[in-house]
Amino acid sequence: MDAFFVSVEELFDPSLKGKAVVVGGRPHERGVVSAASYEARKFGVHSAMPLRTAYKLCPHAIFVDGHPARYRECSEQVFGVLRRFSPLVEMASIDEAYLDMTGTERLHGPPLRAAHTLHEAMKAETRLNCSIGIAASRLVAKVSSDQAKPNGILWVIPGQEAAFLAPLDVRKIPGVGKVTEKHLHSLGIRKVGDLARLDEAFLESRLGKWGLALAGKARGLDAGGWFDAEIGADTEPKSVSHEHTFGEDTNDLDRLESTLTRLCEMVGRRLREHGLHARTVQLKLRYSDFATITRAHSFESPTQVDTELSSQVRELFRRNWKSGARVRLLGVQASSFGAGEDQLPLLAEDRHERWKQALAAADRLRDRYGESAVSLAAGLKGNFRERVHENPAGLPGKHKAAGLPGKHKE
């Protein structure tokens, strides 16, 4: 999709059309640009740029907050259109998808014709512009759709992959970022064509396994890593995380701990939504100077229960926080998803079951009344914290830290 977030915002507020628009937050907030309109890009504004910088470059731009729910909704609409063109659709991100069009020729005609029909249908049904790249590999399809932007279609005829890629900067290859680009420049490699001329052994000696994959990519092959899989292959999540950057760095213990608890609740909730049980939980801690550490803990049996996550995360925090140091960001990630139900000892089974019911009820309340409707006591500031400390296992004992597994239903 072209300038996806900006385009969606324009649907909700047509007066934004044609103007310099920056999605991501207020100009003096901590944060970066999620998306910039083509008009704003003329002033050098681009995504991932700090909002403050964008403001300096383009003070007259309209700064708007992002609306993830809107983008998700539009993304689902987009998916609905795509699915009619092929059963093999893979959403690679919220605004990007791959379609395997093999065998659809009788239905949709030759490639350019199918693409044209799709392009029209997308505009008609979502009122959003997209660009389409057509090729015999995911890599070339992706690069050609980038080259087709905005609002274009580009077909790279089989056999022409290397010729199409050769004049492009190496940076255009997905997976080549700032660091790899610099590395390649230091070897005198600037264009994809330079890369394609080198032999694999040389690249492998300089860049390891990645160099080998790169040699393939320079020739238009889906070599290595995330490009290899079949389109539409299973996309089970590998991790679930939430993080928060404070508006201002803080060393207030109450604030830090309540933030961690809240993050654990959000992670736990997503685990339950997806029916996942995590074996590993990870704390992320970023200080004022941007120095960042991560510390992980693995459970004996996988969990999706907030209190089990948060008691471990708080322990990791307690053990690793340079006491008193100001913190910029906290994050919590769950991973290593194990299949089965937790194998708890029999005695704990009942308590555990009650907690699961309580958490499910809390999720329903949040659905109905909003994210802040229900919280574990430790997620609140102040009074309740002591009681949670008395109950470090975080399990619902007589304290009923969350006040949840009681008689009342919801």
Place this chain on the structure above:
DNA sequence: TCTGGGGTCCTAGGACCC
């Protein structure tokens, strides 16, 4: 240029096992 939030994949070292 004072640097978000949600992800994936890769590397490397150490513990541990046979």
Place this chain on the structure above:
DNA sequence: TCTGGGGTCCTAGGACCC
């Protein structure tokens, strides 16, 4: 008691993507 080789799992960090 100068010490191999293969494997897995765990942890930490980093590049990269949208």
